[in-house]
Amino acid sequence: MSNYNPEMIEKKWQDIWEENGTFYASDEKSKPKYYALIEFPYPSGKGLHVGHPRPYTALDIVARKRRMQGYNVLYPIGWDAFGLPTENYAIKNKIHPKEVTKKNVAKFKSQLKSLGLSFDWSREVNTTDPEYFKWTQWIFLKLYEKGLAYKKTTSINWCVDCKIGLANEEVVNGKCERCGGEVVKKDKNQWMLKITDYAEKLINDLDLVDYIERVKIQQKNWIGRSEGMEVNFNITEDKKIKVFTTRPDTLFGATYMVIAPEHPLINELSDKIKNMDELEGYKEKANKKSDFERTELVKEKTGVEIKGIKATNPVNGKEVPIYISDYVLMSYGTGAIMAVPGHDTRDWEFANKFDLPIIEVVKGGDIEKEAFTDIDNGVMVNSDFLNGLKVEEAKKKISDWLEEKGLGERKINYKLRDWVFSRQRYWGEPIPLVYCEDCGWVKVPEEELPLELPEVESYEPTDNGESPLANITEWVNTTCPKCGKDAKRETDTMPQWAGSSWYFLRYTDPHNDEEFASKENLKYWLPIDWYNGGMEHTTLHLLYSRFWHKFLYDYDIVPTKEPYQKRTSHGMILGENNEKMSKSRGNVVNPDEIIEDFGADTMRVYEMFIGDFEKSVPWSQNGVKGCRRFLDRVWRLKDSIVDGDKYSKDLESNMHKTIKKVSEDFENLKFNTAIASLMELVNNFNSKGEVNKKEFKTFLTLLNPVAPHITEELWTSLDLGGMLNEQSWPEWDEDKTVDNEIEIPIQVNGKVRGKLKVSVEADKEEIKEKVMNDENINNYLDGKNIVKEIYVPGKIYNIVVK
RNA sequence: GCCGAAGUGGUGGAAUUGGCAGACGCGCCGGACUCAAAAUCCGGUGAGGUUUACCCCUCGUGUGGGUUCGAGUCCCACCUUCGGCACCA
Numbered sequence: 001m002s003n004y005n006p007e008m009i010e011k012k013w014q015d016i017w018e019e020n021g022t023f024y025a026s027d028e029k030s031k032p033k034y035y036a037l038i039e040f041p042y043p044s045g046k047g048l049h050v051g052h053p054r055p056y057t058a059l060d061i062v063a064r065k066r067r068m069q070g071y072n073v074l075y076p077i078g079w080d081a082f083g084l085p086t087e088n089y090a091i092k093n094k095i096h097p098k099e100v101t102k103k104n105v106a107k108f109k110s111q112l113k114s115l116g117l118s119f120d121w122s123r124e125v126n127t128t129d130p131e132y133f134k135w136t137q138w139i140f141l142k143l144y145e146k147g148l149a150y151k152k153t154t155s156i157n158w159c160v161d162c163k164i165g166l167a168n169e170e171v172v173n174g175k176c177e178r179c180g181g182e183v184v185k186k187d188k189n190q191w192m193l194k195i196t197d198y199a200e201k202l203i204n205d206l207d208l209v210d211y212i213e214r215v216k217i218q219q220k221n222w223i224g225r226s227e228g229m230e231v232n233f234n235i236t237e238d239k240k241i242k243v244f245t246t247r248p249d250t251l252f253g254a255t256y257m258v259i260a261p262e263h264p265l266i267n268e269l270s271d272k273i274k275n276m277d278e279l280e281g282y283k284e285k286a287n288k289k290s291d292f293e294r295t296e297l298v299k300e301k302t303g304v305e306i307k308g309i310k311a312t313n314p315v316n317g318k319e320v321p322i323y324i325s326d327y328v329l330m331s332y333g334t335g336a337i338m339a340v341p342g343h344d345t346r347d348w349e350f351a352n353k354f355d356l357p358i359i360e361v362v363k364g365g366d367i368e369k370e371a372f373t374d375i376d377n378g379v380m381v382n383s384d385f386l387n388g389l390k391v392e393e394a395k396k397k398i399s400d401w402l403e404e405k406g407l408g409e410r411k412i413n414y415k416l417r418d419w420v421f422s423r424q425r426y427w428g429e430p431i432p433l434v435y436c437e438d439c440g441w442v443k444v445p446e447e448e449l450p451l452e453l454p455e456v457e458s459y460e461p462t463d464n465g466e467s468p469l470a471n472i473t474e475w476v477n478t479t480c481p482k483c484g485k486d487a488k489r490e491t492d493t494m495p496q497w498a499g500s501s502w503y504f505l506r507y508t509d510p511h512n513d514e515e516f517a518s519k520e521n522l523k524y525w526l527p528i529d530w531y532n533g534g535m536e537h538t539t540l541h542l543l544y545s546r547f548w549h550k551f552l553y554d555y556d557i558v559p560t561k562e563p564y565q566k567r568t569s570h571g572m573i574l575g576e577n578n579e580k581m582s583k584s585r586g587n588v589v590n591p592d593e594i595i596e597d598f599g600a601d602t603m604r605v606y607e608m609f610i611g612d613f614e615k616s617v618p619w620s621q622n623g624v625k626g627c628r629r630f631l632d633r634v635w636r637l638k639d640s641i642v643d644g645d646k647y648s649k650d651l652e653s654n655m656h657k658t659i660k661k662v663s664e665d666f667e668n669l670k671f672n673t674a675i676a677s678l679m680e681l682v683n684n685f686n687s688k689g690e691v692n693k694k695e696f697k698t699f700l701t702l703l704n705p706v707a708p709h710i711t712e713e714l715w716t717s718l719d720l721g722g723m724l725n726e727q728s729w730p731e732w733d734e735d736k737t738v739d740n741e742i743e744i745p746i747q748v749n750g751k752v753r754g755k756l757k758v759s760v761e762a763d764k765e766e767i768k769e770k771v772m773n774d775e776n777i778n779n780y781l782d783g784k785n786i787v788k789e790i791y792v793p794g795k796i797y798n799i800v801v802k
Numbered sequence: 803g804c805c806g807a808a809g810u811g812g813u814g815g816a817a818u819u820g821g822c823a824g825a826c827g828c829g830c831c832g833g834a835c836u837c838a839a840a841a842u843c844c845g846g847u848g849a850g851g852u853u854u855a856c857c858c859c860u861c862g863u864g865u866g867g868g869u870u871c872g873a874g875u876c877c878c879a880c881c882u883u884c885g886g887c888a889c890c891a
Contacts, residue, residue: 042891084890156889167889214806218886221805331888416888423889496891535807535885543888571808572885580884609827611814615807616884623814626827632842673816676826683826686843745822750872752822776858790871796821800871 004635006599009713014116022725023067023118025074027509029524034071036063037504037564039533039541040078040125042496043104045089048111049581050589050607050619051573055532057604057706058570058613060117061666062530064705067118068729074525075118076507078125079105083496084167087427091460097427101128111591116600116708123510127499132506133429134450135516136498141432141443143551148194151441154420155287156465158186163463165424174288185287186465190422191431191492195547199223199414202546211567212614215538222539224415229399231408233257233311233320233338239269241311241322244333244413247340247375248402249394251315252383253361254338255351257322258303260330261286266306274308279324286326301350302326313338314407315398316384325350331417342367362391419544421495426459426468428493436480436487445481451489467491500541501548504528504563523559531564534572542567568669571616573607578618589619601707602628608671608706631710633682634703637691638714644692651695652736654684659732662702671706678703693720698730746771747798748780756797764791771797 017023025033036059041052063075081101090097105126112119125132143149157166161181165188170177195202203223206216228246235241241257259265261283270276282304303325310319327346328337341351341358348371351358358367363381365372372378380386385401386394402408422431432444432451444451454475459468469491470476480487502516508525509517533541549563574580575587582588594603606627611617647655658681665674681699685691691699697720704711704724715724738760744767746754754774758767768789771777777799784801791797 039891044891080891165889169890171889218806222887224805420889425889495889500891534891536891537886538806539886540888541891574884609814612808612816615815617814620814620828622828629842630827636842672814673826676816679826743822747821747872750821750870755822788871790821792821795818796872798821798871 004632004710006601006709010114010116010600010709013709013712014113017116017118017725018121021122023063023073023075023120024122025076025120026072027521027524029072029520031070031072033074033525034063034066035074035525035528035530036066037076037507037528037531039537040080040500040503041108042080042083042085043101043108044085045100045104046583047104047107048591050591050594051581052112053115053117053591053603054573054607054610054613055534055570056112056115056117057607058669058671059530059532060119060604061608061671061705063118064708064725065663065666065729067725068701068704068727070728074123074507075120076123076125076510077112077117077119077121078123078503078507079108079127080496080500080503081105081126081128082428082494082499084169084425084427087425087459090427097459098128101126114592114595114600115603118708123507125503125506125510127429127503128427130450130452131513133499135506136429136494136502137432137444137449137451138446138516139502139548139552140429140494140498141446141449142555142557143193144433144443146551146555148197148551149421150192150194151189152192152418153187153189154192155185156188156190156424157183158465159183162461163465164461165465183288188422188424188465190420191490193419193421193547195419195544196414196416198547198550199225199416200412201550202416202543205546205550205562209562209565209567211564212569215535215542215567215569218538219543222416222543226413226415228411228413229402229408230334230411231314231338231402233314235265235269235309235311235322236272239265241265241336242334243336243338244411245338247343247395248398248408249380249383249386249391250340250343250361251313251338251398252386253340253342253359254313254320255341255357255359256320256339257311257336258325258328258339258347258350259306259322259336260328261324261326262330263324263335265336266324269309272308273306275304275306278304279306282324282326301346301353303350303354305354314402314405321356323350323354332415333413341371343371343373345371345373347371361386419497419547421498422492423495424461424465424467424491425493426453428495429498430469431490431492431494433490434478434480434487435490436483436485438485439480439482439487441490442480442482442487448481467493469493497541497544501545502552504531504545505549505552505558519559526558527560527563527565530566530568532568532570535569538569569614571612571614573610574616574618576619576621581619594624598624598628599631599709601710602631605631605675605707609675611672613669613671630679630682631707633686634707634710635714637682637685637696638718640685640690641696641718642690642692645694646692647695647698648692650688651684653739654681655695655698656732656736659698659702659730660734660737663729663732666705675706678706696720697727700724701727701730742794744794745796746774746777747796748777749800750798753777753780760794762793764789767791767797771799 038055038059063073066073086097086100090100157171159166159176159181161179162176171183174183176183203220203225226246228244229248230242230244232240232242266279303323306322311322313320339347341347342360343362359382360367361383362372362378364378375391378391380389380394386398399410430451430453434442436442454472456472461468462470476489476491478487478489505517509521512518549558552558553561577587579585606624609627658677661677662674700711700715712724740760741757742760743755743757745752746756754777756770781801786799787802788800
C-alpha cells in the first residue's frame with residue numbers, strides 16, 4: 001500500500017459490505033432500533049445529480065454512527081417511479097414507461113452504489129411494482145370505505161390544440177408548454193380525498209413531534225386554521241348568501257358583498273339578475289387566471305356589480321349591493337365575503353375604485369387614507385350595541401347575538417382544501433373502482449388486487465379529457481363485482497403522491513404478500529426516528545403522508561399517531577455560478593465524474609463540508625480538491641504511527657474535545673464543523689510529527705461515517721483489530737474537555753484592550769488586580785472614572801469608564 | 803401577492819446562542835524541495851493607518867434606526883436573493 005488510490009479500495013469495500021450483508025437491518029427485535037429515512041428519489045432519465053447525495057450522505061453518517069452505538073439500524077431506499085416526466089418521455093420516444101423506469105432505476109442504482117451508502121438494499125421498494133401498488137390501492141379502498149374518497153367537479157388545465165389535460169407546470173404564462181396554444185379551464189368530475197377531516201389533528205399533533213420550527217410553521221400556515229362566524233345575508237325570501245368572516249365585530253361596517261364569479265347563486269337567481277351576459281364575460285376572464293394571480297394584492301381590483309338583486313345586512317337591515325370579483329375564491333370559505341372597506345385592505349381598494357361607502361366602525365386609524373386593520377388597539381364606533389367595546393369583546397358579543405337570533409354560527413375554517421386525487425394519465429396506479437349503472441361505484445374486490453395497468457401499444461392521452469385508459473375498451477369494460485352486470489372501470493389514475501404517502505411503512509416488511517406490513521414489524525420499527533428531506537416537500541408530501549398515516553392509525557392499522565418523530569431539511573446544491581443546476585444553464589455536475597476523478601470518499605467529505613447543511617450552496621471544484629487533499633493527508637498518517645494504547649498527554653484534551661464535537665455535530669446537522677475539527681486534529685498530528693495507535697484508531701472511527709472506504713482500508717491494512725464497522729463509537733470524558741486555564745479578553749467600554757490568562761475558577765478580585773497592572777489597559781483608564789465593572793466568568797471582563 | 807428562510811473577507815463558510823468577528827477549506831502572495839514543473843511541506847493573507855520591529859489604533863457581518871457595559875446574534879423599518887403556493891417531484 002503506497003499512495004492513496006480510491007479506485008483500488010472503494011469497489012473492494014462495497015463488495016465486502018454487500019457480500020456480508022453488513023448494513024441489512026434485522027427483524028429480530030432484541031436490540032434497540034433506529035429508523036433513518038431519506039426521501040426516496042424519482043428515477044429521472046437524467047441520472048443522479050450532485051444534489052441527491054447530500055441528504056443521503058448526511059443520514060448515512062447518522063446510520064453508521066448509530067450502528068457503532070449498538071442500534072439495529074434501518075436505512076432503506078426505493079423508487080418513487082410513477083410520474084409525468086417518465087410518461088412524457090415514453091410517449092415522445094415510443095418506449096413503454098415500464099421500460100423507461102427500469103432503465104432509469106438501473107442507472108440510479110449503480111450510481112448510488114458507487115457512493116458507498118449503507119442502504120439496506122434487500123428492502124428496496126418501487127412504487128410502480130404491482131406487488132407494491134397493490135397496497136397503495138388497498139389503502140385507497142380503505143379510504144373509500146370510510147367515506148374519505150368522493151367525487152367532485154373541479155377544473156383542470158386543458159390545452160385546446162393538443163386536446164389534453166395539462167399539469168400546472170406545463171402551463172407557462174397561460175400557454176401550453178408543448179405547443180404554445182391556449183389553455184383553458186375545463187370541468188372534470190374527479191376523485192377527492194377528504195384531508196380536511198384531518199385538519200385539526202394535523203395541526204394539533206405537530207406538538208407530538210420534533211420537526212425543525214420552520215417546517216412546523218409552514219405546515220400550520222398551509223392548513224390555515226381560523227376561527228370566525230358564518231353569517232347569513234338574505235337576498236330574497238328563500239335565497240341567502242352565507243359568508244365566513246373572522247371579523248364579525250365589523251358587521252356594521254359591511255357596505256357591500258363580493259362573491260366568487262363561479263358562485264352557484266348567480267345561476268340560481270338568473271331570472272332576477274339583469275346583467276347575466278356581463279357576469280358570464282367576467283367569469284370567463286377570471287377562469288383563465290390562477291388562484292394566486294387572482295389574489296395578488298398589488299394588482300388593480302376588478303369586478304362587476306350584480307344588477308337586480310341586493311343583500312340585507314343582518315345587523316341593521318340595510319340593503320347592500322353584491323359584486324363578483326376574482327379576488328374572492330370559490331375554494332376558500334363559502335366563496336362569498338362581506339366587505340368591510342374601513343378595516344380590510346383589499347375591500348378598501350375595491351371600494352375606492354367602485355366608489356362604495358366606507359364606514360369607520362373601529363376607531364384608531366384614518367380610513368380616509370387606508371384601511372385600519374390593527375385589532376389590538378381599536379374601540380368600536382358606529383356599531384349600535386357594540387359601541388365602546390374593544391375589538392375582542394365586540395367579537396364575542398356579536399357572535400353570541402348572531403347565534404341567539406339564528407343569523408349565524410361560530411365556525412372554524414381552514415385554508416386547506418381537499419386533495420384532488422384523480423389524474424388523466426396512464427403512468428399511475430389505476431383507481432380500483434368500477435361503475436355499475438345499477439349499483440353505482442363498486443370496489444374492486446381485495447383479492448383481485450393489484451389491479452394492473454393494461455399492456456398496450458399506445459398510452460397517449462385521449463382528445464376528450466379522459467385518461468388514456470379510457471381508450472382501452474377491453475380493460476374498461478368489465479362486470480360489476482356486486483351484481484355481475486356489465487360495468488365500466490374508473491379510468492383515472494392516482495397522483496404520484498399516493499405511492500410516496502406510505503412507502504416508509506412498506507420498508508418495515510417489504511416482502512410480505514399477506515398484508516402491507518406485519519403488525520409486529522410496524523410496532524418495532526415505527527415511528528421513523530429521523531426523516532430528512534427537501535424544504536420543497538414541506539407542505540404537500542409531508543402533509544399527505546401524515547394524513548394517510550393518521551387515517552391508518554384511526555383504523556388500528558399502524559401503531560403510531562405520527563409517522564415521523566423528527567424532520568429536518570437540507571439546502572439545494574447550486575451550480576458553480578450560483579444558479580440552480582440545469583442542462584439549459586450548462587452548470588450540471590455529474591457525480592460519476594467526481595467519483596472517477598477523486599473517489600467516493602472525497603465526494604462524501606465534500607458534500608458534507610461544502611457549507612451549512614440547511615442552506616443552499618454553490619458547487620466548487622476547488623473545494624472538492626481540498627477535501628481530496630485532506631484524505632491524502634489522512635492516508636499519509638500511516639507513516640507517522642507510533643505505539644501507544646492511551647492518548648498522549650499533549651493530545652488528550654484535544655482528543656476528548658474532538659470526540660465530543662464530532663459526536664454532537666453529527667446529531668445536529670453540523671457536518672461541516674465536525675469535518676473541520678477532524679481536519680484540525682490531523683493538522684495537530686502533523687505538527688507533532690507523530691500519532692499513536694490509540695489516537696489513530698479513535699480518529700479513524702470518527703471519520704468512518706463520512707469516509708467509510710479509506711478508513712476501513714487503513715484499519716484493516718494496519719491490522720488494528722477486526723473490521724472498523726464492527727467497532728463501537730468512541731466516548732469522551734467531559735472533565736477532559738474543559739481547560740483549567742483560559743485566556744479572557746479585557747474590555748474598556750466594550751472594546752477589547754487586552755487579554756489575560758486566568759484559571760477558570762479565578763474570581764473578580766483576582767482578575768481586577770492583574771487588570772490594573774496592565775499597561776495598555778491603564779492607558780485607557782487614565783484620567784477617567786470607573787463607573788462599573790462586569791465580569792462574566794470564563795467569558796469577559798469589561799470596565800465601563802466616563 | 804401570500805407563507806417560510808437567508809444576507810459575514812477575493813471565495814464556501816465558522817462564531818460556545820448577547821461576550822476576542824473571520825475556525826476549517828479554497829484562492830492568492832512569499833519561501834523550501836527540484837535543472838525545471840507538478841505534487842508536497844513551511845509562512846502570510848478583512849480594509850485602512852502607524853512603527854526599524856514587537857506592538858498599537860480606526861473602520862468592518864445587506865441598508866437605516868433602536869435596546870445594552872457589550873449586538874453578526876435582540877427589537878423596528880427597508881432592500882436583495884432563495885423555497886412553496888395544491889396536476890413537477
